[in-house]
Amino acid sequence: MSTATLNKTVEEKMALAFDQLSGQKNSNREEAFRDFQKLGLPGNKSEEYRYTPITRALEKNFNFEQQSFAKSTITSVEEFLIPQLESNIIVFINGIYSKEFSRIISPDTEIKISDLQSSLENKEALPYFDKYPKTSTDPFVALNSALWQNGIFIQVPAQTKVVKPVLILHVNDAKSSSLVSHTRLLLVLGESSEFTLIEKSISIGENPIFHTFSEEIIIKENASFDYVKIQNDEGKLHQVANTLINQSSVSKLNTFTLTLDGALIRNNFNIVIDGENCESHFYGLYLLKGNTVADNHTVVDHLKPNSFSNELYKGVMDNNAKGVFNGKIFVRPHAQKTNAFQSNRNILLTDTATINTKPQLEIWADDVKCSHGCTTGQLDEEAVFYLRSRGIPLDEAKAMLLYAFAFETLAAIKNEVLKKYLDGLISKRLNK
Amino acid sequence: MLIVKNLKAKIGDKQILNGIDIKVNAGEVHAIMGPNGSGKSTLASVLAGREEYEVTEGTVDFSGKNLLELEPNIRACEGIFLAFQYPVEIPGVSTVNFMKTALNKIREYRGLSSLDAVAFLQLMKEKMKLVEIDQSLLSRSLNEGFSGGEKKRNEIFQLAMLEPKLAILDETDSGLDIDALRIVANGVNKLRTKNNATILVTHYQRLLEYIVPDFVHVLYKGKIVKSGGKELALELEAKGYDWIKGDLALAE
Numbered sequence: 001m002s003t004a005t006l007n008k009t010v011e012e013k014m015a016l017a018f019d020q021l022s023g024q025k026n027s028n029r030e031e032a033f034r035d036f037q038k039l040g041l042p043g044n045k046s047e048e049y050r051y052t053p054i055t056r057a058l059e060k061n062f063n064f065e066q067q068s069f070a071k072s073t074i075t076s077v078e079e080f081l082i083p084q085l086e087s088n089i090i091v092f093i094n095g096i097y098s099k100e101f102s103r104i105i106s107p108d109t110e111i112k113i114s115d116l117q118s119s120l121e122n123k124e125a126l127p128y129f130d131k132y133p134k135t136s137t138d139p140f141v142a143l144n145s146a147l148w149q150n151g152i153f154i155q156v157p158a159q160t161k162v163v164k165p166v167l168i169l170h171v172n173d174a175k176s177s178s179l180v181s182h183t184r185l186l187l188v189l190g191e192s193s194e195f196t197l198i199e200k201s202i203s204i205g206e207n208p209i210f211h212t213f214s215e216e217i218i219i220k221e222n223a224s225f226d227y228v229k230i231q232n233d234e235g236k237l238h239q240v241a242n243t244l245i246n247q248s249s250v251s252k253l254n255t256f257t258l259t260l261d262g263a264l265i266r267n268n269f270n271i272v273i274d275g276e277n278c279e280s281h282f283y284g285l286y287l288l289k290g291n292t293v294a295d296n297h298t299v300v301d302h303l304k305p306n307s308f309s310n311e312l313y314k315g316v317m318d319n320n321a322k323g324v325f326n327g328k329i330f331v332r333p334h335a336q337k338t339n340a341f342q343s344n345r346n347i348l349l350t351d352t353a354t355i356n357t358k359p360q361l362e363i364w365a366d367d368v369k370c371s372h373g374c375t376t377g378q379l380d381e382e383a384v385f386y387l388r389s390r391g392i393p394l395d396e397a398k399a400m401l402l403y404a405f406a407f408e409t410l411a412a413i414k415n416e417v418l419k420k421y422l423d424g425l426i427s428k429r430l431n432k
Numbered sequence: 433m434l435i436v437k438n439l440k441a442k443i444g445d446k447q448i449l450n451g452i453d454i455k456v457n458a459g460e461v462h463a464i465m466g467p468n469g470s471g472k473s474t475l476a477s478v479l480a481g482r483e484e485y486e487v488t489e490g491t492v493d494f495s496g497k498n499l500l501e502l503e504p505n506i507r508a509c510e511g512i513f514l515a516f517q518y519p520v521e522i523p524g525v526s527t528v529n530f531m532k533t534a535l536n537k538i539r540e541y542r543g544l545s546s547l548d549a550v551a552f553l554q555l556m557k558e559k560m561k562l563v564e565i566d567q568s569l570l571s572r573s574l575n576e577g578f579s580g581g582e583k584k585r586n587e588i589f590q591l592a593m594l595e596p597k598l599a600i601l602d603e604t605d606s607g608l609d610i611d612a613l614r615i616v617a618n619g620v621n622k623l624r625t626k627n628n629a630t631i632l633v634t635h636y637q638r639l640l641e642y643i644v645p646d647f648v649h650v651l652y653k654g655k656i657v658k659s660g661g662k663e664l665a666l667e668l669e670a671k672g673y674d675w676i677k678g679d680l681a682l683a684e
Contacts, residue, residue, distance in 0.1 A: 386520040389480050390534035390590065391508035391541070400533070403522025404573075 010055070011040060013064035018146055032135040032145035039139040048138070049176065051324045051356040052295040055359040057238055057264050061208035062178055070094050072173035072204075077101045080169055080202045084214075085417045087198065088113070088166040094173055095149040095181030095211075101169075110162045111195075116151030116186055125153045128188055132216050132244040138268060144182050144214040151184030158190035158220070165196035165226075165415065170213065174235060175205035185215035189223040189251075196226040196415060201262075203235025208263070221275065221376035224252040229267070231259040231294075232425060238264045249275030249304070257285040258422060259294045260429055268316040269298040273335075274308045284313035285409040287402075287429045288321030288353075295324035300342075302335040305365075311342040314409050315431075316402055317353035324356045331363040333368060338365060342372040347379060347405060399430040406430070433458050433629055434479075434499075434598055439490035440654075441478050448474045450654035451490065456598065457624040463640055463665060464633050466651035467673040472633045473517060475651070476602040479631075480514035495597065506536075509541035511597030515587040515604050522574040527586060528556070530574055531593050538594060559592040560684050563619040581612035588619040599623075600631045605639035617642030637669035650676055 013303035018025075018033050039059065049055070059062075061096070072093045081089065090113065091101035097115065104113055119125035135142035141429050155163055172179055203209055219225050237264060247253055259265055271280060286294045300309050315323045324343045346355045359372040379401055387397035406426055413419040439452040441555070448471045456462050466472050478485050479492065481504035492499040494510060502510065522530075535555075536546040547555065560567060565585050575583050584604055591599050601620070605613055620630065620643050632643060640648075640662065648664040649656045657676060658664065 046534065330596050380520070383520045383522050385482055385504060386516065386522070387530070387534075388504040389508055389516075390530070390594065391505050391538040392534055393505050394503070395535070396533070397505075397535075400525055400530075401522065407524055 007233055009066060010059055011037065014143070016060070016255040017064050021147070024403045028130055028336075029146045032142045033147075035135040036139050036142035036146055036187065039136075041139055046421065048297065051189055051322070052264065052266055052293060053266060054238065054240070054266060058210060061236070061238070062180060062210050063178060067112075070173065070177055070179050072171065073175060074171065074173055074204065076170065077169055080171065080200065082167065082198070082200075082418065082421045083413075085167070085421065086164050088164055089169065090152055090166060090257065091169045092150060092173060092181075092183050093171045094179060095183050097152065106162055106164050109157070110160055111166070112155040112157070113166075114153050116153045119153040119186075123425040125186055127355075128187055128216065130216070132246055132270075132272070133214055133242060138242070140212055140266070141214060141242050141268070144184065144240075144242060146211040148182045148184040148214070151186065154185070154187045156189045156193040156195045156223075159192045160190065160195070161194040165418070168197065168199045170199070170201040170211060171204065172201070172211055172235070172237065173204040174207035174209045176207075178207045178209070180210045182212045184213070184235070184241065185217075185223055187217045189219045189225055191220045192222040193220075195225045196228075198228045198230070198418065200230040200237060201233055201237065203233040205235060208236040208238065210238045212240045212242070217226040217245045218242070219245065219247045219251045221248045221255060222250045223248075225254070226412070226414065227253070227255040228422070229255075229257045230422075230425070231257070231262055231265050233262045236261040240266045240268065242268045243270065245271045247275055247278045247280065248367040251275060253280040253283045255298070256409065256412060256422075257284040257296065258425065259284075259296075260289070260425065262292055262294065265292070265294040267296045267298075269296065270301070271299065271309070272301045272303065273307045273309065273378060273394045274303045276304050278307040278309075280307070280309040281311070281412045282311040282313075283409040283412055285406055285426070286315040287426065288323055288324055288405065289318040289429075291320050293322045293324070295326075297324075297326045299328045299330070300340065301330045301332070302338045302340060303332050305334060305336045305338065307335070308339045312409060313344045314406060315344075315346045315355060316349065316406065317346065317355055318349040320352045322348075322354045325374070326358045326360070327372065328360040329362070329372065331365050331368050333364040336365045336367045338368040338370070340368070340370045344374040345405070346374070347402065348376065349379070374420060396431075401428060402430045435491075435493040435494055436647045437491045437493075439475075439478070439492060440488045441474060441647045442488055443485050445472070447488075448485075448654050449478065452476075452654070452656060454656065456631065458597070458629055460647065461490075461624070461630045461632065461643060461645045463645040464631060464651055465635065465637075465665065465668060467677075468635065470651045471637075471654040472651050473602055474654075476514060476631070476633050479511060479600055480504060493516045505537070506541070508594070508596070509538050509562060513594055513596035513599045515584075515591060515599065515601045517603040517606065519575050519583040521576045521578070521589055523576050525574045526572060527570040527574050528591075529592060531556070535593055551668045556593065559589060560593050562622055563589045564615050565589050580607035581609065584608055584612065584616055585619075588616050592619065592623055595623075596628065598629050598631065600633065602633045603635065604632070604684055605634055605636065613639065614642060624638045640665045652676055652680065669671060
C-alpha cells in the first residue's frame, strides 16, 4: 500500500507541474496527461517495467512540482562533439533548444530544421505530429506528450541526400540542482531521401537528472535512414527515450544504440514496417558497469508483406550492472513473406551483474521466416587461457574477447569517422 | 632447461599426477606416451599453467625460474608454448591480429621493440611457408570453422611465429590424416635447433616416425614408469600398453 500512496504523490506533483504549463496547454497535451494519469507510474507488477525500478528512482530523486528551467553554466559544447566529424549540430540544454550552440552547415535545400512548436502553430508539422506515439499505452510516452518543453522539426525533401549527418546533443546540466527535462523530435524523410542522425546525451554535475525524449520518425517510400544513439552519461541520468519509426515501402533503416553509462536508461524502440520490400537492421550494444540499469524494449511490427528485419542486441554486464532486453516481433495477417530475425546475446562478468531477456514473437501470417534467440553466459575460460598461453595478459585477453563479441554490432555504420569514434568508445570501456 | 621433480597435481578431488620426474635439455626431443587417462595432457596443461589444476607437490624449474609461480602469459614470455589438443575457436579475432598482439607482448617482455606492420607481415609470410598454411585462413577468425588439420597447422604456425624455448605438443597428431601429419611434423622438424626443446605428448607411435625423439617416457597412472630411447616407442607399438600394465602388476 505504501508504494501506491507514494506513487500517487509523485503523480500529484506532476499534475501541479502540468497545471503550470497554462498558456502552452492544448487538447493534445491535455489528452496525453489524462492518459498519463490513467496509466500512472509503473508499479512493481507492471509487465513492461518489471525489471526496471524507474518509479522508485523517480520517487527518491525528484521533486516534480514544477517544471525546472535550471540555468546552465556551460560555455562550450566542443568537448561533447564527435572529433573530426563534419555534422550539423542541434543542442538542447536542460530541455531548451540552444540557438547559441547549434550549428547548421547543410544548405536548406538539403534539410529544413525548425522549432517544433512554431511548426505546429503554422500547421507545417501537423500532418505528422503525434500520429504514432500511443500515449494510452506507455506512461512515459504520455508524460512526454503532455510536458515536452522544446522540440525540433526536421524535414528532408524528397530525392535529397543529406551529405552531412545531424548530431543532436541533449545536454543536461545538474550542477546546481536536480533536473527534469522533456524534449521532442519530429523527423520526416521525403521519398527517396537519405539521412543520418546521431543522438548523444551529456550529463553534467552530480545531481540526479530525469530526461524524457520522444522522437517520431517518418520514413517515406524508398528513403534511407541511418540512426545512431549514444548513451554515455557519467552523471546520474534517468532517461526514457521513446523512438517511434514508421517505414513506408522500399525504405531502408539502420539503427545502432550504444549504452555505456547512466543511472537508469530505458529505450522504447518501436518500428512499424508499414510498407513492402523494406529492409531494416537494428543493432544495440550495452556495456554496463557500476550500478547502471539499462533496459531496451524493442517492438518491430510488420504490417505489410515482403519486408525484412534483423535485430541484434548484445550486452556485457560488469559489477552490479543490470541489463534488460525485451524484443517483440509482430507479423500481422497480411504480412506474408516476411523475414524477421532477432537475437540477443549477453555476457555477465560478475556474480552480481544481471540480465533479464525476453524475446516475444507473435505471428499471424503463415508464410514467413522468423527466428529469435537469446543467450547469456560468462566469458569462455578456455578462450581466455588460449590467449594467455600465447603471452597475452589476463586483462587484455578478456578485453580482446569482449571486443570481438561486441564489434559485430557496428556492422551497419557506414560513416568511417563515426565508426572509428564508436569503436574508440567501445575499446576504451573494455580496456578500462 | 626444464627440470620437473616429484610433480603431483589434482583437479577437484581427483589426483592425476603422482610424482613426475623429467629433465629436458636444450636440443632434445622427448616423447611422453601412455594409455588414455594416464595424465599426459594434464602434465602438458600444468606446465602451461592451466588454472583448473592444482599442484599439490613438487617443483618445476624452467631455465632457473620457478615455473609454477608464473602466470600463463609470463610462461609464454619466458618461452613455453603449448600446442593445444583442441585449439579454441574465437569468433571475431583474426589469427593475424592475435599473433601480432601475442608476438609483441613476448617481444616487449624480452626487451625487444614491437614489430611494425611491414616487418610483422614479412615474418608471417616466411613462417606460413614453413607450415604450408594459406594467408586466407589466417585472415579469418581464429580457428572458426577450421578443419581439424587446419587447426593443428595453425598451432604449428603460432609455434613458428613465437619461437619458444620449449614447445609442448599435446596430441598434435590426433585427428590428422597422413598428409596433414607430414606437414605438421615437417614444420616441427624445421623449427628444431640446438637451443630449443620439444615435448611430444602422444598416444601413438605414428608421429614419432616423423619427429624422431631422443627420449621416450611412458606415463601410467600419473607416474613415469619407463624411460628409454626411440626404440621404446617401437616396443610399445608392438606389444601395446598392456605390456607396461602387466609388468607393473607383476612388480606390485
